[in-house]
Amino acid sequence: MSFPAGVATGIGSWPGTDPREAAAVIVGELVELPHLAELPARGIGADMIGRTGALLVDLPFDTTTRGYRIAAHRGAVSKRATDLLNRDLDALEEAWETAGLVDAQRHIKVQAAGPWTLAAEVELANGHKVLTDRGAVREFAESLGEGLVRHVTEVRRRLGASVVLQLDEPLLASVLAGTISGVTARERIPAIPAPDALVLLDAVIAQADVPVVVHDCSSAPPWELFRRSRADAVSFDLNLIDSADLDPIGELLDADKNLILGIVPTRPLTPAPTWRDCAAPAVKLVDRLGFPRSALGGRVSVSPACGLAGASESWARKALALCNDVARALVEEPEKL
Template identity: 60%
Template sequence: MSAAVEAVLRGGVATGVGSWPGTDPREAAATVVGELPGLAHLVELPERGVGADLLGRGCALLVDLPFDTTPRGYRFAARPGGVARHARDLLRADLDALEEAWERAGSPGIGRPVKLQVAGPLTLAAEVELVNGHRVLTDPGARRDLAESLAEGLARHAAEVAKRLNAPVVLQLDEPSAAAVLEGSLPGTSMLDSVRPLPEPEALDLLDTVIRAQSAPVIVHSCAAPPLALFRRSAAAALALDVAVLRTADLDGIGETLDAGKLLVLGLVPSTAPAGEPGWRELAARGVRLVDRLGFPRRTLAERVLVSPACGLAGATPEWARRALDLTADIARAYTEEPETLEAE
């Protein structure tokens, strides 16, 4: 990892995944900026409806690819529809709220990064339809156009945010559909129409088309069981994973990720309130067990690991969302200050 990336993206930091409960962007921004001083993020508020969710925000950043919706979801269109205008209006409102919260926090400014999230090219290609109703993923030219459009739009978005906040930017590509894209498990337009699996080299090319176009470090994230080999081979600086979905078979891939010089963002805090609320030490133990089993020193937790909730918090109550950030911050602090004293069980 280059010195320039290390200056912006570092271990021992608490951050969020993306989504947040409620519909008030100012309240959400103020909470996240206040609770996550090391790496706050631009929240998504999907409760506001169409255009405010992960796919709507991703489509809003596309350049020269107009879109609208159908009863089945988002679809490319001959000209921008009302949904496209609404999605971009929501994004502008969220940016205004983040800028206000940033300034109220005392102009953290230089040296304090901010994270932006967007659906990655594989997930957008899997979930957005062409005009004819087929998934973008089924058309090689269309998926290439989508990746290039997203790369350009995301670079513009990052530049605008960096200028408005006078802060370095970290980018996160959310790829919850990546595994389904590789496995060929996405349904087609009918029972007789299947979507073929995308070969890993082609998937990697789409992912890296977006990543390599960015001047900011990029995290690749999935709340679902991740295709670790694909993510590890990408140009991303870090991988963000829900620890609860990792299997024993994934351990070698996690170790290879660290050996490759990439950082990990470990999702350790439940994204909705559990039946019995765990303490931060119990949750921190999951990360400790992981590095111990991999044979890495405990200082890896401070140097190479960031901490986050397991997934977005849109499905949580406002009370648990705030509590989740508190727990996340407590774990990151412990990894930095006292990793050797933490229990692994």
């Protein structure tokens, strides 16, 4: 299955606590590539790490004052995260059926924290980050890979849809730079060599066996690692890009990677941006890279700059509508922009 291009999508997180409403809006607005909503406002187990923890196989987890920690037994936190995920899947299935999309061979995107961000956030039982123990990192990645296969299979079964997987790796650059904090704020966990990081990331991507996009909305994504990876697409916040990033982004396109450009603000601005305002940076990027504007429809998709959990529900709807308008223009009339 090829990676869908020239479409609008979301990053994953959504405001509010109602999974049915979130699913109905997302499926209704994002015709070509809707996504499973994440609703972190519901608290423990509903954020990116908690959601991904619900996918891990044979690795129950609990919470500490600093975040999540591996537990000896499956307790209330693991059960809550799994329950929230199942509710979200039920809501998505209901919205899918209501829209008449079951077995319509449409695409759906699901999200999970990538193996390195997960290892940088979760603690072992001794209080140290998983990242400090290379054996534990491998075990985590294997568990995540197996869990993602099960997750993708269930989503495909429920919806009759082609699944796209997004791996969120906002901490990967920090993992490579050795700037992740350890037990104390002053302690730094040693850097992971890029070749080792690539091998582990690629293993998870290969195991998933579906089109994969790696997402990083930080100011310094690890472009070279993403270029060399098995990912089909790279998603990033275009507003954070400067001239030093142009060559690496061009190399992504040269390597046949698709791009998902985060170009629509996650919160309302004054004056309110039009779809042309949002499209302008994408057009400028392709022009500066020297690619034909036809690449905008064939290799580029659009999204909000990052997740929409902090937005109002009205702006979240508006942001998706803007994404749709931009994506349509990039496909239908790139030369006129």
